[in-house]
Amino acid sequence: MLWFSLSRQSTKTLVQQIEEELRQKIFSGNLIEHQKLPSSRELASSLGVSRNTVNEAYEQLLLEGYIYQVPRSGTYVSQGLAFRKGLGSVPKLQEYKEELQQCQNVIDFKASHPSTEHFPRHTWGNLFKQVCMESEDRLFGYQSAKGAFALRKEIATYLERMRGVRADPRQIVITTGATQALSLLTRLLNKKGDLVCVEDPVTDEMRQIFSYADASIYPVQADQHGMRPELLPQTEKPRFVFTIPSHQFPLGVIMPVKRRIQLVEYARTNGTYIVEDDYDSEFIYEGTPVQSMQALDPDRVIYVGTFSKILVPSIRIGYMVLPFHLVEASENVKWFTDRHSSTLEQLTLAKFIEKGLFEKHIRRMKKVYAKRRKVLVAAIEEAFGEDRIIGQAAGMHLVVRFHERIDKDKLKENGVKAAFVEDFAIEKGLHQNELVLGYGGLDEDEIIEGVARLKRASEERS
Ligand SMILES: Cc1ncc(COP(=O)(O)O)c(C=O)c1O
Structure with a gap:
C-alpha cells in the first residue's frame, strides 16, 4: 500500500504535497516504470484525503508526463524517469550568519x-509615476532598439555641452549600463579570438566582459599618463582599443592630448576603433572636466557612458555614441540581445535631465x-x-x-x-x-x- 504523511500546517496545498511525494518516489526509483499506482479511491482512503484531491494530483502528474493512464485498467508510472535529482548545495546556516556579520x-x-543615500528617490518616483500614467499606450509595447528618442536627444545635448562629444541623437544607442555597451560592441566588432587591447591595469570586470564575448585580451601598460600608445601591437591588429582616458581606472590618471592623438592615429592607420569609457569624469574637484577623446575623430572613437555613477547603478542605463556606419548593426545586436532597455525608466531619465534635475x-x-x-x-x-x-x-x-x-x-x-x-x-x-x-x-x-x-x-x- 502506498502511504506517506501529509501536513495540514504546510504552506503547500495537499494536492501539491501529493504531487511532490509521487515525483520524488518516481525519481528515486521507489516507484518503478510501468508500476501500477493505487486507484484514486484507494490512495485517498490511505492518506485520509478526499478522492478529488488525489484526482487533481494525478491530473497534474499526467500533464507533466510522470504517469500514464490505461482506460479500464489504471494509472502507471511512465518509462525512463529514475533519475538522481540535483539538490543544489546550500551553505550551512551558521556559515551564512558569520558571513553576514x-x-x-x-x-x-x-x-x-x-x-546611494543621496539618490533623489522622491523626485524620481514622482517622475516615474507621471511617465507611467501619462504615456501613450503604444509606449508600453516594444520600441526601437536604439532607445527612447527623448532620452537620446537629452543625452546628445548634454554630452555636446559638458563633455565635448560630437553627438547626434541618431548615433546613440541606449544600453543596460556601460557593461552591456561593451559586451555588444565586442560581439559586433570581433570575431572569435580577435584581439582587444586594454589598459593594464584595468578592472578585471572589464576584461571579463570582453573575454565573455570571445575576445583575446592584449594588455598595454598604463603609466602616470594612461595607456602607452607605443606599446600597441604593430603586427597583429586589434579590433578595438579600450581606454578610460579621462580618469583611468584604477590609476585615476588623465591621458594628455598628445597620447590621445597618437591613439587616434594608430586607429586610423590600423583600421581599428578606440572605445572610450567615460564613466565618472563629471566629478572633477580641481580644474574643469577634460574633454572627451571622441571629438578628435567621431568615426574612429566610440564613446561609452553610464548613469550608474552619477545616479545609481540600479537604474541600469548606459549608452554608446557610435560612428553612423555602425549604428544599424549595433541596433541589431541590441535587438537580438534584449530588444531594448526599459522604456519607462528611459523616459523618466529623459524628464529628469530635461527639467535640469540631472545637472x-x-x-x-x-x-x-x-x-x-x-x-x-x-x-x-x-x-x-x-x-x-x-x-x-x-x-x-x-x-x-x-x-x-x-x-x-x-x-x-x-x-x-x-x-x-x-x-x-x-x-x-x-x-x-x-x-x-x-x-x-x-x-x-x-x-x-x-x-x-x-x-x-x-x-x-x-
Ligand atoms: C571602468 C568602469 N566603467 C563603467 C562602469 C559602469 O558599468 P555599468 O554602467 O554597467 O554599471 C564600471 C562599473 O563599475 C567601471 O568600473
Whole structure:
C-alpha cells in the first residue's frame, strides 16, 4: 500500500504535497516504470484525503508526463524517469550568519560606488509615476532598439555641452549600463579570438566582459599618463582599443592630448576603433572636466557612458555614441540581445535631465564627494604622511602608495576591505604597494574609522 504523511500546517496545498511525494518516489526509483499506482479511491482512503484531491494530483502528474493512464485498467508510472535529482548545495546556516556579520562590520573602500543615500528617490518616483500614467499606450509595447528618442536627444545635448562629444541623437544607442555597451560592441566588432587591447591595469570586470564575448585580451601598460600608445601591437591588429582616458581606472590618471592623438592615429592607420569609457569624469574637484577623446575623430572613437555613477547603478542605463556606419548593426545586436532597455525608466531619465534635475544632482554630488575625498586625504596624510596619493582629484576613488606592502590578511583581520592596484594588473609586480580606496559609498565617520583600521593593519607585520 502506498502511504506517506501529509501536513495540514504546510504552506503547500495537499494536492501539491501529493504531487511532490509521487515525483520524488518516481525519481528515486521507489516507484518503478510501468508500476501500477493505487486507484484514486484507494490512495485517498490511505492518506485520509478526499478522492478529488488525489484526482487533481494525478491530473497534474499526467500533464507533466510522470504517469500514464490505461482506460479500464489504471494509472502507471511512465518509462525512463529514475533519475538522481540535483539538490543544489546550500551553505550551512551558521556559515551564512558569520558571513553576514562579517560584512556588516567591515568598512569597504569599494571603488566606483556612488552614494546611494543621496539618490533623489522622491523626485524620481514622482517622475516615474507621471511617465507611467501619462504615456501613450503604444509606449508600453516594444520600441526601437536604439532607445527612447527623448532620452537620446537629452543625452546628445548634454554630452555636446559638458563633455565635448560630437553627438547626434541618431548615433546613440541606449544600453543596460556601460557593461552591456561593451559586451555588444565586442560581439559586433570581433570575431572569435580577435584581439582587444586594454589598459593594464584595468578592472578585471572589464576584461571579463570582453573575454565573455570571445575576445583575446592584449594588455598595454598604463603609466602616470594612461595607456602607452607605443606599446600597441604593430603586427597583429586589434579590433578595438579600450581606454578610460579621462580618469583611468584604477590609476585615476588623465591621458594628455598628445597620447590621445597618437591613439587616434594608430586607429586610423590600423583600421581599428578606440572605445572610450567615460564613466565618472563629471566629478572633477580641481580644474574643469577634460574633454572627451571622441571629438578628435567621431568615426574612429566610440564613446561609452553610464548613469550608474552619477545616479545609481540600479537604474541600469548606459549608452554608446557610435560612428553612423555602425549604428544599424549595433541596433541589431541590441535587438537580438534584449530588444531594448526599459522604456519607462528611459523616459523618466529623459524628464529628469530635461527639467535640469540631472545637472543639479551632479552639482550636489560633487560637493558630497569633494568633502569625502578631502576627509580621506587628510586622514591618510595624518596616518601615513604626505605625497602618497596618485592620480587626479576626480571620481570616487583614489590610489595611495605605501612604502611597504600591507598584508591582505591584516586588512581582513582589522575589518577593512580595499583592493590593491596589483589585483587589477595583468602584468604583475609593478603596483604591489598601491591601494585603491573608493570613498563614494562611505560617509565621513566611516572614512576616518576605515583609515584608522588601515593604519593598524599596516603596523601589524605578519
Ligand atoms: C571602468 C568602469 N566603467 C563603467 C562602469 C559602469 O558599468 P555599468 O554602467 O554597467 O554599471 C564600471 C562599473 O563599475 C567601471 O568600473
